[in-house]
Amino acid sequence: MDILCKLSPPDGAAKDKRRLGRGRGSGIGKTCGRGQKGQKARVGHSKRGFEGGQMPLQRRIPKRGFRNALAAMVAEVAVGSLQAFDDGAVVTLEALCDRGLLKGRYDRVKVLGTGDLGKKLTVQAHAFTRGALSKIEQAGGSAVVLTPPAAPPAAEASKEAHR
Numbered sequence: 001m002d003i004l005c006k007l008s009p010p011d012g013a014a015k016d017k018r019r020l021g022r023g024r025g026s027g028i029g030k031t032c033g034r035g036q037k038g039q040k041a042r043v044g045h046s047k048r049g050f051e052g053g054q055m056p057l058q059r060r061i062p063k064r065g066f067r068n069a070l071a072a073m074v075a076e077v078a079v080g081s082l083q084a085f086d087d088g089a090v091v092t093l094e095a096l097c098d099r100g101l102l103k104g105r106y107d108r109v110k111v112l113g114t115g116d117l118g119k120k121l122t123v124q125a126h127a128f129t130r131g132a133l134s135k136i137e138q139a140g141g142s143a144v145v146l147t148p149p150a151a152p153p154a155a156e157a158s159k160e161a162h163r
Contacts, residue, residue, distance in 0.1 A: 074110050078114040078115045080114055082111075083119065123142075126145065127145070128145070
């Protein structure tokens with residue numbers, strides 16, 4: 001026997017849908033509880049963004065700039081935060097994610113030169129600043145530049161169309 005077909009919500013949990021416009025005796029007949037005429041009586045009435053005739057906020061705020069949806073998302077990691085790894089460790093992208101240094105969506109990882117590094121590490125990333133490279137090499141470590149991942153086919157086709 002299947003239990004799923006016998007399930008039902010507890011008493012009072014599910015309310016019946018309001019049936020509008022079903023005659024005077026229903027209590028919500030004729031105008032369906034919307035009153036007579038006017039903006040609020042119309043289908044699709046919405047006052048979103050309406051401020052009583054004042055210029056709406058969405059129109060008052062200046063619109064500037066452009067956000068490129070196809071631009072690569074670059075995650076930044078400071079050299080000082082690599083201090084969390086053991087001496088002689090190989091710092092990969094997966095290791096950075098495990099330590100919580102990389103979060104969210106990213107296409108490339110760039111190591112910045114902020115902070116100090118006192119451990120010999122092999123750091124793998126897509127890009128390094130000059131300061132980060134010098135600090136990693138001064139500590140006796142090395143920096144491995146990874147090739148950026150290939151763009152998805154849709155993004156490439158879109159970029160070609162814009163040229």
